[in-house]
Amino acid sequence: MTVRLGLIGTGTVGGGCLDILRNHKDEFRRHYGVDLEVVRVCSREPEVARSFGFADVFTSDYREVVTDPNVDLVIELIGGTTVAHDAVCEALRNGKAVVTANKALMATAGEEVFSLAEEHGVEVAFEASVGGGIPIIDPLKHSLIANRISKVMGIVNGTTNYMLTRMDEEGASYEEALADAQARGFAEADPSADVDGLDAAAKIAILSSIAFNSRVNLSDVHAEGIRNITTTDLQTARDMGYCVKLMAIGHRTDDGVDVRVHPTMIPLSHQMAKVNGVYNAIYVVGDAVGETMFFGEGAGAGPAASAVMGDVLEVARHIETGVTSFVGCTCTDSLPIVPMDDLETKYYIRFPVADRPGVLASMAGIFADFGVSIYSVVQRGQKEAGTVEVVYVTHVARERDIRAVVAKIASLDDVLHSEPSIIRVED
Numbered sequence: 001m002t003v004r005l006g007l008i009g010t011g012t013v014g015g016g017c018l019d020i021l022r023n024h025k026d027e028f029r030r031h032y033g034v035d036l037e038v039v040r041v042c043s044r045e046p047e048v049a050r051s052f053g054f055a056d057v058f059t060s061d062y063r064e065v066v067t068d069p070n071v072d073l074v075i076e077l078i079g080g081t082t083v084a085h086d087a088v089c090e091a092l093r094n095g096k097a098v099v100t101a102n103k104a105l106m107a108t109a110g111e112e113v114f115s116l117a118e119e120h121g122v123e124v125a126f127e128a129s130v131g132g133g134i135p136i137i138d139p140l141k142h143s144l145i146a147n148r149i150s151k152v153m154g155i156v157n158g159t160t161n162y163m164l165t166r167m168d169e170e171g172a173s174y175e176e177a178l179a180d181a182q183a184r185g186f187a188e189a190d191p192s193a194d195v196d197g198l199d200a201a202a203k204i205a206i207l208s209s210i211a212f213n214s215r216v217n218l219s220d221v222h223a224e225g226i227r228n229i230t231t232t233d234l235q236t237a238r239d240m241g242y243c244v245k246l247m248a249i250g251h252r253t254d255d256g257v258d259v260r261v262h263p264t265m266i267p268l269s270h271q272m273a274k275v276n277g278v279y280n281a282i283y284v285v286g287d288a289v290g291e292t293m294f295f296g297e298g299a300g301a302g303p304a305a306s307a308v309m310g311d312v313l314e315v316a317r318h319i320e321t322g323v324t325s326f327v328g329c330t331c332t333d334s335l336p337i338v339p340m341d342d343l344e345t346k347y348y349i350r351f352p353v354a355d356r357p358g359v360l361a362s363m364a365g366i367f368a369d370f371g372v373s374i375y376s377v378v379q380r381g382q383k384e385a386g387t388v389e390v391v392y393v394t395h396v397a398r399e400r401d402i403r404a405v406v407a408k409i410a411s412l413d414d415v416l417h418s419e420p421s422i423i424r425v426e427d
């Protein structure tokens with residue numbers, strides 16, 4: 001039997017899938033007994049379909065794919081939560097299995113997508129939505145299910161990891177690093193999703209939902225990006241034996257689940273500190289397995305298409321062999337989301353200030369007023385005439401107290417920036 005595919009989206013990832021199919025289709029048949037045939041291709045670029053020999057099955061209207069009785073499995077690679085949402089939901093309503101790379105959709109409409117899939121007895125797979133080519137969703141849903149997972153922590157945005165690495169190792173400016181990441185095809189169409197932490201937030205929402213068996217939506221995730229990070233922060237962190245990564249963290253506590261994305265200082269000796277460039281890694285702690293780490297390329301045509309086509313083969317195999325007992329929604333519990341204000345950790349905070357007598361003393365007094373204990377304070381030379389950068393590292397403190405301290409310090413006349421750089425420290 002042949003499993004008939006409808007591909008929607010022929011951009012970076014869709015193009016990568018067509019490449020894999022062209023190169024490996026015969027091996028799929030030989031090794032896995034799965035015969036795949038592309039029967040519809042949809043996008044806004046007919047020339048891509050033409051270049052792969054699919055001009056005769058091309059359409060620019062996704063509806064022609066999701067309603068086509070000849071399509072068994074729809075591959076959604078448009079992205080976003082509007083047209084992609086309708087394409088996925090209509091495909092499921094029409095009894096078609098779906099493979100998608102769309103983290104934004106799964107993190108905002110995961111419940112709806114799974115309900116529809118269950119109602120219509122079809123499978124949904126989304127391995128490419130987190131960590132690109134790294135197998136992480138499938139291991140969490142299968143190989144690790146014997147564990148109670150306490151922590152999932154990931155470098156899951158290739159664009160920002162690439163940018164931070166270039167800024168750290170080569171002293172590149174934020175703008176140069178971003179332009180380079182965009183030119184290499186890592187960044188989202190609107191890169192604010194990358195640099196503001198929303199792409200990583202969607203990914204940790206998906207991972208936390210699976211790891212903790214409890215639905216975590218994008219809106220439950222506290223997200224901060226890297227816009228305020230400068231080469232001064234990277235250098236100061238390094239001097240202290242740390243590096244700075246945009247970390248996505250899902251943590252199961254006695255109070256519920258705490259899910260967040262923010263720049264994070266981690267010791268240079270930590271395995272995650274060695275994850276550089278566009279590479280991603282996800283670190284998972286389970287009660288039986290202990291620590292595990294999954295590493296690989298999180299963005300780009302090949303890695304993302306590798307995950308998509310892996311899902312396509314597995315789902316196609318289920319369709320071909322009539323398997324209907326595949327793993328669907330795993331959110332069987334309803335754990336509370338722990339408010340960010342309750343977080344307790346160490347903090348790095350950098351303020352650019354006027355180089356005048358008494359500034360340090362007035363800042364230190366504010367830390368004391370809120371009961372926040374300072375571990376170290378470093379003053380870094382003049383950035384511009386008459387200004388210095390003051391970096392505080394605290395002992396373990398509570399987020400709500402730190403916010404109060406920062407707001408009060410930022411309002412001082414001698415503090416030059418209303419948004420200081422705040423980096424949580426993970427030891």
Ligand SMILES: NC(=O)c1ccc[n+]([C@@H]2O[C@H](COP(=O)([O-])OP(=O)(O)OC[C@H]3O[C@@H](n4cnc5c(N)ncnc54)[C@H](O)[C@@H]3O)[C@@H](O)[C@H]2O)c1
Binds near residue numbers: 012014042045304
């Ligand atoms: N680029 C990556 O490295 C990467 C990695 C993992 C996951 N993803 C995810 O994969 C998905 C696709 O990303 P991409 O980078 O390939 O995007 P892209 O912008 O390169 O491609 C999008 C494709 O969708 C088509 N499209 C857009 N609107 C359409 C519409 N209304 N009707 C029909 N076709 C339409 C475009 O013509 C294009 O072919 C997204 O969900 C993204 O988050 C991307």
Ligand SMILES: N[C@@H](CCO)C(=O)O
Binds near residue numbers: 129132156157159
């Ligand atoms: N923009 C994303 C693509 C992969 O989802 C990243 O940089 O990781």
Ligand code: NA
Binds near residue numbers: 128129134137
């Ligand atoms: Na993946």
